[in-house]
Amino acid sequence: xxxxSVEVAGARLQRSLDRAPFQELTLPDGTLWASFxxxxxxxxxxxxxxxxxxxxxxxxxxRCWPMPRVSPGTIDHIYLNQVQPFALSLQGRLVLHASAVxxxxxxxxxxxxxxxxxxxxxxxFVADGxxxxxxxxxxxxxxxxxxxxxxxxxxxxxxxxxxxxLISEAAKLATPVQYTSKARILADNTxxxxxxxxxLRRIYFLGDDHVRTPAxxxxxxxxxxxxxxxxxxxxxxxxxxxxxxxFDQLVRLIRLAICFRLDYPRRYAAxxxxxxxxxxxxxxxxxxxGA
Amino acid sequence: xxPLFQKSISIPADVLIREVRGESVILNLNSEAYIGLDExxxxxxxxxxxxxxxxxxxxxxxxxxxVAPDVLRRDLGRFxxxxxxxxxxxxxxx
Numbered sequence: 001x002x003x004x005s006v007e008v009a010g011a012r013l014q015r016s017l018d019r020a021p022f023q024e025l026t027l028p029d030g031t032l033w034a035s036f037x038x039x040x041x042x043x044x045x046x047x048x049x050x051x052x053x054x055x056x057x058x059x060x061x062x063r064c065w066p067m068p069r070v071s072p073g074t075i076d077h078i079y080l081n082q083v084q085p086f087a088l089s090l091q092g093r094l095v096l097h098a099s100a101v102x103x104x105x106x107x108x109x110x111x112x113x114x115x116x117x118x119x120x121x122x123x124x125f126v127a128d129g130x131x132x133x134x135x136x137x138x139x140x141x142x143x144x145x146x147x148x149x150x151x152x153x154x155x156x157x158x159x160x161x162x163x164x165x166l167i168s169e170a171a172k173l174a175t176p177v178q179y180t181s182k183a184r185i186l187a188d189n190t191x192x193x194x195x196x197x198x199x200l201r202r203i204y205f206l207g208d209d210h211v212r213t214p215a216x217x218x219x220x221x222x223x224x225x226x227x228x229x230x231x232x233x234x235x236x237x238x239x240x241x242x243x244x245x246x247f248d249q250l251v252r253l254i255r256l257a258i259c260f261r262l263d264y265p266r267r268y269a270a271x272x273x274x275x276x277x278x279x280x281x282x283x284x285x286x287x288x289x290g291a
Numbered sequence: 292x293x294p295l296f297q298k299s300i301s302i303p304a305d306v307l308i309r310e311v312r313g314e315s316v317i318l319n320l321n322s323e324a325y326i327g328l329d330e331x332x333x334x335x336x337x338x339x340x341x342x343x344x345x346x347x348x349x350x351x352x353x354x355x356x357x358v359a360p361d362v363l364r365r366d367l368g369r370f371x372x373x374x375x376x377x378x379x380x381x382x383x384x385x
Contacts, residue, residue, distance in 0.1 A: 220314065221311040221312055221314035221315075221316060221327065222314060222316065222327030222328075222329070225316045225325055225327060226325070226327075229325055237323050238323075240305065240320045243318070243320055243323065244307055244318070244320060247307055247309075247316075247318045247325075248307075248309070251309045251311060251316060254311050254316075255311055255312075257312070
């Protein structure tokens with residue numbers, strides 16, 4: 001992997017641009033979260049009221065202009081969660097919205113839309129002594145027979161209720177950020193981080209919570225493609241080569257037959273049962289992934 | 292024979308098709324649209340690709356599937372219409 005060079009320039013106001021964004025991201029409440037523009041051959045990612053980030057077309061260089069009075073911690077947070085995955089996608093890397101934990105030397109990933117519980121599920125494994133590889137931004141590297149999960153930033157972001165239920169009060173917190181009350185908890189002795197690549201064994205797409213017990217179902221080809229496409233960081237969809245490469249990366253992932261839908265009750269009291277079922281399913285060698 | 296069935300199909304260069312466990316996923320690089328075909332759709336598509344005319348494909352599929360001729364003709368016509376609408380195939384004079 002080529003390292004990304006990041007430069008934080010002086011603060012500046014966000015002047016209106018003379019072109020329309022080619023993509024916009026909104027929060028669940030409809031608030032505009034980010035606008036993506038082309039800037040010559042490069043890309044400008046604007047986070048309104050927070051910062052502008054310009055990414056070079058090869059994904060190797062990032063320059064940031066924070067708005068005045070935006071904290072370095074906030075910039076760091078946006079970079080790690082949003083900008084870095086998109087920069088990696090420009091390098092031809094496959095990065096998906098998913099958390100991942102290490103189980104018996106392999107990686108188990110949890111994928112789902114924001115708020116579906118992927119960080120909470122990962123944190124619950126970590127609370128049991130497992131190590132986490134990422135809480136979002138699942139960075140995959142192809143091998144001869146599958147994919148490796150590369151370790152991400154050693155921190156997990158959780159809402160207060162999940163943090164209170166799963167994490168020790170003594171856990172180290174990163175400095176608060178200005179756009180979310182979600183805490184970033186840093187890895188330490190009680191929150192173990194796996195800093196080595198691990199082979200990807202399963203991807204669980206977090207589904208409904210209208211079930212009493214965890215239920216697993218293999219994802220069909222078309223459903224897997226839809227879900228993976230939705231949860232992909234991909235910035236330059238107009239570049240045919242990168243779009244074709246990305247398509248083949250997803251096809252390769254689907255061919256591994258490791259994608260499953262997981263419906264489970266979203267109650268902290270049920271987490272022990274859910275984890276046990278996942279462990280049993282994930283370690284099964286049957287083609288359908290076990291029970 | 293209706294005019295459509297006298298034609299053949301071709302696949303534009305900017306359409307990527309991959310088979311996975313009997314199903315197909317297709318990416319149109321122009322529209323950036325992903326399309327999926329189930330097993331029957333995948334077989335229909337395969338036969339259409341390999342046949343000189345759509346009529347030839349129709350006759351082969353009629354032998355393979357337990358389906359009324361009128362139903363197959365209608366379904367095959369609609370299937371091709373959708374593929375054309377998504378830019379997955381182009382129609383050519385055979």
